[in-house]
Amino acid sequence: MPEGPELHLASLFVNKTCEGVLFSSPVRKSEVSKNPDVAFACEAYRIHATSRGKEVKLTLTPIKSDDTKAEETQQPMDIVFRFGMSGFFRFTAEDELPKHAHLRFYTKEKPRKVLSFVDARRFGSWQPHGTWQPDRGPCIMFEYNSFRENVVSHLSDRAFDRPICEVLLNQKYFNGIGNYLRAEILYRLKIPPFTCARAVLEGLGSEDACEDEKSVKNETLKQKPARKITVKDENADLLGLCHTVPLEVVHLGGKGYDPEKADYSAFKAWLQCYYVDGMKFLRDHNGRTIWFQGNPGPMAPKVSKTPKVKKRTKKDEDHESSEREGAERQSESTQKKKTVKKEMKAAETEKDARPKEATTRRAVKSLKVNEPRCEDESPGRREKMAEGPRRRSERLTRQNVK
DNA sequence: TCTGTATGGGGAA
C-alpha cells in the first residue's frame, strides 16, 4: 500500500472515521510485534492524524473530566508510524479484528470498536512520543517549496552522483516517493531511469514555474475535487512532477496502491508505467525493480541483479576452482546459513510457527543454484510478472464483490 | 511443494 499518497490517504481515513469518537486506554500491542509498547493512560481521549512524506503521526489528546486530578493528567502523545511494505489503518468492531493488527486503539463506547494498525509483513514501525524522522526531507506533497529548495540547494551532495531512479527513493530528499511513483514520474518526462541524477536536476530552480496551478491544487485538496486533476507534463519539471503525480493519486480518492481493496481499479487504470504490459523493467543497484520505457540510460547496471544470487564470501573463494563452481557453492553456503538461523528462530517462536516451519523446510531442501536472469531480455517472464498482481487483484476484486 | 516477488528501510561490514 504505502507511498506518500497512501500515507496521506491513511491520515484522512483516520480523521474521518475517528471524528467525534472517544477512545479509552490501554493501547494494546500484539504479542509478536517488536515495536514498543504505547504507555498511554487515559479514560477518554481523541485521535487525530497528520502525514508527512512516508510517515503518519497520530496525536492522542486526553479529554479532561471533572474528577481528574491535576497530577494524574495524561499529556497528549504523538505516535509516529512508518508503514513498511504492508501497513495500513482499519477501524472495525472489536470482534472483527483484522489479522496482523499489531497496534490497537479501543473506543470508550460499548460495544467497543478498534482502530488498528495492520501490517502483515511487520516491516512497519511506530514510535511513542515520536517526531518526524529528522533525516527525512520535506514532504513532496505538502511542503512543496521547501522540498524543492532542499533538493536544489544540495545538488553537490554525493547522493546525486547516482542514477535518478535510485535518488528518487532517497527519503532525505524525496520524502514520499516510492517504487511506483518513481516509475510513473520518470515515464511522464521520458527520462531514462539510469541517467545521472545531478545531470537531470541541474538547472532547475528552487521556485516552481507553475506555482499558481499548484496552489489551486492544494486548495481543492481540502474538499473533494469535482474534477480529476491532471498534470500538464509539458510545463512541469521533474521536481514539479514529484509533487503533482502523488497528488493525482490522492485525488483518485480510493486507498491508492492497495490491491486488496475493491476500489483498486481506479488506481490500476491510473498507472501508465509501473507493472504495465509492454513496459521494460530492470533491477537497480539496490535490487529494486524499476519500470520504464525505452532507453534505460548510461548508468544501468551491467548485470541486472537477482536477489537470490549472493555475493561470494572470502571463505568460499578460498575453496574455489572456477568462477562458476564458486558461485554455486556460495549460494549453497548462504542458504545453509539462512537455514540454521531460520531453524533457531522457528524453535524459539511459538506464535506464527506454521509459516516459519514451512520456510525452514523450504530452506533445507532448496540447496540448488538459482541461475541469474536478465529480466529485460525475457519478455515471456516479464509478461507473466506483469500479469501476476493484476490477476491477483482482479480475483480479490471478485471476492470483494461477492 | 518450491521459488520468486512485493508499495521500505535499518544496520553491519
Next chain:
DNA sequence: TCCCCCTACAGAT
C-alpha cells in the same frame, strides 16, 4: 554494498 526483517501470493514443478 549487502543482508535482514516478515507474510502472502502466483506460477512452476
